[in-house]
Amino acid sequence: MKKEISSAVIKRLPRYYRYLGELLEEGVERISSGELSEKMGVTASQIRQDLNNFGGFGQQGYGYNVNYLYKEMSKILGIDNNHNIIIVGAGNLGQAIANYSNFAKRGFIINAIFDNNPDIVGKEVGDMKIMDTNELADYVMNNHVDIAALAIPKVESTVIAQELVSLGVKAFWNFSHIDLNLPEDVVVENVHLSESLMRLSYNLTNKEKTFL
Amino acid sequence: MKKEISSAVIKRLPRYYRYLGELLEEGVERISSGELSEKMGVTASQIRQDLNNFGGFGQQGYGYNVNYLYKEMSKILGIDNNHNIIIVGAGNLGQAIANYSNFAKRGFIINAIFDNNPDIVGKEVGDMKIMDTNELADYVMNNHVDIAALAIPKVESTVIAQELVSLGVKAFWNFSHIDLNLPEDVVVENVHLSESLMRLSYNLTNKEKTFL
Numbered sequence: 117m118k119k120e121i122s123s124a125v126i127k128r129l130p131r132y133y134r135y136l137g138e139l140l141e142e143g144v145e146r147i148s149s150g151e152l153s154e155k156m157g158v159t160a161s162q163i164r165q166d167l168n169n170f171g172g173f174g175q176q177g178y179g180y181n182v183n184y185l186y187k188e189m190s191k192i193l194g195i196d197n198n199h200n201i202i203i204v205g206a207g208n209l210g211q212a213i214a215n216y217s218n219f220a221k222r223g224f225i226i227n228a229i230f231d232n233n234p235d236i237v238g239k240e241v242g243d244m245k246i247m248d249t250n251e252l253a254d255y256v257m258n259n260h261v262d263i264a265a266l267a268i269p270k271v272e273s274t275v276i277a278q279e280l281v282s283l284g285v286k287a288f289w290n291f292s293h294i295d296l297n298l299p300e301d302v303v304v305e306n307v308h309l310s311e312s313l314m315r316l317s318y319n320l321t322n323k324e325k326t327f328l
Numbered sequence: 329m330k331k332e333i334s335s336a337v338i339k340r341l342p343r344y345y346r347y348l349g350e351l352l353e354e355g356v357e358r359i360s361s362g363e364l365s366e367k368m369g370v371t372a373s374q375i376r377q378d379l380n381n382f383g384g385f386g387q388q389g390y391g392y393n394v395n396y397l398y399k400e401m402s403k404i405l406g407i408d409n410n411h412n413i414i415i416v417g418a419g420n421l422g423q424a425i426a427n428y429s430n431f432a433k434r435g436f437i438i439n440a441i442f443d444n445n446p447d448i449v450g451k452e453v454g455d456m457k458i459m460d461t462n463e464l465a466d467y468v469m470n471n472h473v474d475i476a477a478l479a480i481p482k483v484e485s486t487v488i489a490q491e492l493v494s495l496g497v498k499a500f501w502n503f504s505h506i507d508l509n510l511p512e513d514v515v516v517e518n519v520h521l522s523e524s525l526m527r528l529s530y531n532l533t534n535k536e537k538t539f540l
Contacts, residue, residue, distance in 0.1 A: 318404065
């Protein structure tokens with residue numbers, strides 16, 4: 117029986133991966149939980165607890181082998197395999213995502229981008245030609261798609277997401293400002309930029325009250 | 329003494345605001361916590377608990393007055409006042425943020441965008457001309473800046489953030505793939521797109537294991 121990992125832990129995993137990658141680049145071969153703790157600004161006990169969810173990886177008196185932990189973390193995150201991504205919506209945000217070269221380094225391969233605006237269909241973004249959204253179903257039936265990124269207005273995203281689910285897409289990276297209500301076996305990761313900005317506003321407003 | 333609000337609650341606040349806005353658009357004047365709960369997919373008790381952090385707003389047997397709660401929520405979030413934003417970095421992502429018209433509706437006013445690439449300085453993004461990053465300090469000294477959005481490579485963002493802090497900027501919307509270590513009275517909201525994608529990968533990988 118697989119242990120249920122809390123979403124707080126899951127949220128922290130990519131940050132471990134990022135720090136381990138930086139350590140590798142700096143040529144660090146091993147690190148104690150104490151040193152990693154100082155670098156990341158979390159307690160050593162938190163790090164040990166988080167990693168213990170997946171089996172530990174540390175050795176008393178030795179610390180963590182950076183390269184080994186980095187590789188294990190990539191397996192845990194599922195980024196030891198490539199993921200094929202399509203983007204629906206080639207507005208500013210869709211194009212920004214398409215042009216983000218960092219994703220490919222982590223095995224996130226963007227294969228196609230779609231839009232329903234005839235003025236931009238056929239134009240190039242990165243090394244892709246923007247395809248017409250009416251070719252989307254055909255494309256998904258004939259190509260392996262792991263993840264669909266939705267960078268379209270919220271009125272369209274519900275319909276498109278449901279269509280993609282019916283075609284077998286199991287993961288959505290949702291930039292539309294709406295909660296997609298999709299079947300239980302479909303995963304959704306939301307990036308709601310307006311909400312992020314509102315949280316910043318909340319924290320700014322309340323920090324000001326504290327520091328006045 | 330102000331009560332400390334947990335980050336989990338803060339994370340949910342913009343979502344309440346979004347749903348209340350949608351209800352208002354649909355002409356709904358009041359709603360019970362039960363109905364709101366069903367709409368949002370959280371328990372009614374969670375809603376009551378969350379809102380009780382700020383004084384409640386509900387009335388037994390009446391429910392919530394949508395318009396009143398929407399306005400109170402905007403005060404809580406600090407978006408009843410405008411915020412002046414600058415963007416550092418006019419690459420794809422910086423330009424996407426600059427062109428996002430939804431932010432202005434919530435009082436987030438983007439006033440200037442900077443880049444250090446001479447090929448794009450002077451070009452227009454939305455109704456702004458991209459300014460040279462070497463004009464940044466001057467600009468911040470002569471204009472009121474509430475929030476700086478950082479859409480630049482991580483090597484630059486640490487230096488730029490520290491410079492902006494020394495000029496009095498108190499809030500950062502950080503898209504750079506690095507943790508900014510800034511003084512305690514400065515607030516940072518991170519949008520790490522690669523990490524979001526890794527969380528999606530984690531959930532996809534582990535969901536697949538569950539549903540096999």
